[in-house]
Amino acid sequence: MAPSSVDIATSTLIALFVEAVLYGLFILLFALAMSVLLGKRKRSASGTRPLLVASITMFILGTIHIAIDLRRAMDSFLYHKNIAPVSTPGYLLKSTAYAMQTLVGDSFMIYRVYLVWNGDKRVLFPLLVCLLGGFAAGAGALQSFAATKHATTGDPIFLINLHNWIVSFFSLTLFTNATCTLLIAGRIYLINRSTAASATVFGRGLGPAIMIIVESGAIYSCALVILLALYVQGSYAQYILLDAETQIVGVVFTMIIVRVGMGLATDITTYAGSRSGAGSGPKFRSHVSGARSGGPTATLELSPRAGVSVTTTQEVKHDGDSGEGQYVYTKGGDMWHSGHGEV
Numbered sequence: 001m002a003p004s005s006v007d008i009a010t011s012t013l014i015a016l017f018v019e020a021v022l023y024g025l026f027i028l029l030f031a032l033a034m035s036v037l038l039g040k041r042k043r044s045a046s047g048t049r050p051l052l053v054a055s056i057t058m059f060i061l062g063t064i065h066i067a068i069d070l071r072r073a074m075d076s077f078l079y080h081k082n083i084a085p086v087s088t089p090g091y092l093l094k095s096t097a098y099a100m101q102t103l104v105g106d107s108f109m110i111y112r113v114y115l116v117w118n119g120d121k122r123v124l125f126p127l128l129v130c131l132l133g134g135f136a137a138g139a140g141a142l143q144s145f146a147a148t149k150h151a152t153t154g155d156p157i158f159l160i161n162l163h164n165w166i167v168s169f170f171s172l173t174l175f176t177n178a179t180c181t182l183l184i185a186g187r188i189y190l191i192n193r194s195t196a197a198s199a200t201v202f203g204r205g206l207g208p209a210i211m212i213i214v215e216s217g218a219i220y221s222c223a224l225v226i227l228l229a230l231y232v233q234g235s236y237a238q239y240i241l242l243d244a245e246t247q248i249v250g251v252v253f254t255m256i257i258v259r260v261g262m263g264l265a266t267d268i269t270t271y272a273g274s275r276s277g278a279g280s281g282p283k284f285r286s287h288v289s290g291a292r293s294g295g296p297t298a299t300l301e302l303s304p305r306a307g308v309s310v311t312t313t314q315e316v317k318h319d320g321d322s323g324e325g326q327y328v329y330t331k332g333g334d335m336w337h338s339g340h341g342e343v
Contacts, residue, residue: 008084009076011236015243016066016073022247023066029254030059036257051257054108058250061101065246068094086156087149095145098246099138102173105220105249106131109180116187123183127176134172141165158234170228174221181217220245220252 033055037048068090075081085091110127117123144165148156156162227241 006235006237008236008239011239012069012073012076012083015240016069018240019066019069019243019247022244022251023062026059026062026247026250026254029251029258030055033254033257050108050111054104055254055257057104058101058253061097061104062247062250065094065097065101065243068097069243084154084156085148085151086145086162087147087151092142092145095142098242099142099169101246101249102169103131103135103138105253106134106173106176106180108253109177109184113180113183116184127180130172130176130179134169134176137165137169137172141169155234166231167228170224170231174224174228177217177224178221181221185217217252220248223248 033051037052037055072083072090072094076083083091086095110124110131113127114124141162144159144162148159148162151159153159223241223245227238227245230238230241
């Protein structure tokens with residue numbers, strides 16, 4: 001292994017600065033995400049519970065990770081301790097937080113694929129295999145970290161037995177994230193093309209929704225590719241990306257909630273229930289602009305039970321009517337009427 005051009009003390013200091021900036025952004029986005037998820041209009045929506053659990057878990061893990069990194073920086077610069085060993089309790093806890101953060105992010109990506117693809121087992125099975133493989137690789141890496149307690153080399157992180165586990169973990173999570181991003185964006189794109197009406201998510205076209213998903217997946221994937229390349233090259237600069245990744249996972253996750261949620265607050269009207277009267281999660285439709293717009297619009301509905309469905313909405317204006325038009329909802333070939341105004 002070629003010697004690193006950046007020593008561990010320098011990379012630790014730079015990593016702490018980068019991680020602190022990202023953690024500050026994470027705090028802001030986490031607060032906004034909680035405001036969106038716990039807002040008065042969405043408290044009864046069961047679909048927000050997985051988002052709440054995942055957001056809070058990620059924030060706790062991110063906080064643990066940066067706290068340990070701060071302690072390691074203090075050990076290096078104030079107490080002049082050697083922080084290269086990977087078998088210390090602090091490093092093991094930090095690595096556990098990183099692995100759990102990554103697996104939580106991957107799990108929720110797979111959950112989103114489950115919703116968008118209506119639970120198609122042919123799509124989910126390979127992703128679940130990769131997730132389990134990532135869990136096994138992470139556990140193997142942690143066990144190997146602990147086993148280096150008596151290693152004589154000065155760079156235990158680059159030992160060959162650790163190298164194989166770490167590369168396997170990075171590769172599996174990269175594949176899982178990239179595949180989930182493409183599957184979600186592709187599915188929404190296909191729904192958009194197959195819908196004759198103008199499909200919307202939260203009252204907006206599906207193009208911005210696809211871009212949000214692709215951009216968020218690209219941010220994490222690009223950082224992971226750089227991290228993998230630096231580690232394979234044997235550079236201590238990999239610690240900069242490694243520490244940043246823990247916060248990036250949380251930032252990307254909460255960024256999606258905030259970007260979608262802020263648009264949701266102004267562009268849609270929320271209604272609950274279904275034709276049978278039993279709600280299956282949050283449903284949304286866009287405002288009808290203009291009394292005589294007449295053109296059909298389609299709303300993409302995403303719920304934990306129903307998966308993805310498209311509801312076509314058209315305002316019917318009768319001659320001589322002085323009130324508002326009636327809304328006719330068509331879903332899956334069936335049709336039912338709402339009363340005047342909103343439901």
